[in-house]
Amino acid sequence: QVQLVESGGGLVQSGASLRLSCVASGHSSSKYNMGWFRSAPGKERAFVAAITWTGSNTDYADSVKDRFTLSRDVAKNTVYLQMNSLKPEDTAVYYCAADYGGRLSTFAANADSWGQGTQVTVSS
Numbered sequence: 001q002v003q004l005v006e007s008g009g010g011l012v013q014s015g016a017s018l019r020l021s022c023v024a025s026g027h028s029s030s031k032y033n034m035g036w037f038r039s040a041p042g043k044e045r046a047f048v049a050a051i052t053w054t055g056s057n058t059d060y061a062d063s064v065k066d067r068f069t070l071s072r073d074v075a076k077n078t079v080y081l082q083m084n085s086l087k088p089e090d091t092a093v094y095y096c097a098a099d100y101g102g103r104l105s106t107f108a109a110n111a112d113s114w115g116q117g118t119q120v121t122v123s124s
Contacts, residue, residue: 001026001027001098001100001112001113002024002025002026002027002032002098002100002113003024003025003026003113004022004023004024004034004096004097004098004113004114004115005022005023005025005096005115005116006020006021006022006094006095006096006115006116006117006118007020007021007022007023007118008020008021008081008118009094009118009119009120010119010120010121011121011122011123012086012120012121012122012123013122013123013124014086014087014088014122014123014124015085015086016086016122017082017083017084017085017086018083018086018120019080019081019082019083020036020080020081020083020094020096020118020120021078021079021080021081022034022036022078022079022080022081022096022115023076023077023078024077024078024079024098025077027100029100030053030074030077031053031100031101032053032098032099032100032101032113033050033051033052033053033098033099033100033102033103033104033107034050034051034053034072034079034096034097034098034099035047035048035049035050035051035059035070035079035096035097035098035099035107035108035111036048036049036050036070036079036081036094036095036096036097037094037095037097037108037111038090038092038093038094038095038120039092039093039095039117040089040091040092040093043092045095046061047061047107047108048060048061048064048068048081048094049061049064049068049070049081050070050104050107050108050111051070051071051072051079051104052104053072053074054072054074055071055072055073055074057104058070058104059104059105059107063089064083064090067083067084067085067086068081068082068083068084069081069082069084070082079096081094083120086120086122087122088122088123088124089122090120090122091120091121091122092119092120093117093118093119093120094117094118094119094120095114095115095116095117096114096115097111097112097113097114097115098111098112098113099111099112099113100112100113
């Protein structure tokens with residue numbers, strides 16, 4: 001497993017933008033896909049987005065497509081989730097996750113390293 005540390009959450013108004021960051025460390029190899037999940041009050045944790053270890057391919061939940069962009073700085077072992085046009089329903093704790101050696105298509109099911117989470121609150 002890798003250690004993941006998130007940052008960048010906060011309180012914003014509807015329509016604003018935020019960028020979350022997640023730094024990975026503690027693994028001898030960088031070949032792990034990374035991504036984000038979110039957990040809203042009263043709801044199950046939900047997949048948000050994922051990116052391959054090379055940064056060349058991404059996958060998004062339908063609810064965030066065209067608003068969120070996930071990118072990766074391989075040299076810094078860091079992923080960035082740029083969130084634009086935020087809505088109140090995006091309010092949640094956002095968790096960074098990683099899956100070593102898996103496929104992007106199975107990331108949502110197989111992610112097994114988790115960060116502590118960062119709170120994103122969008123007011124109407």
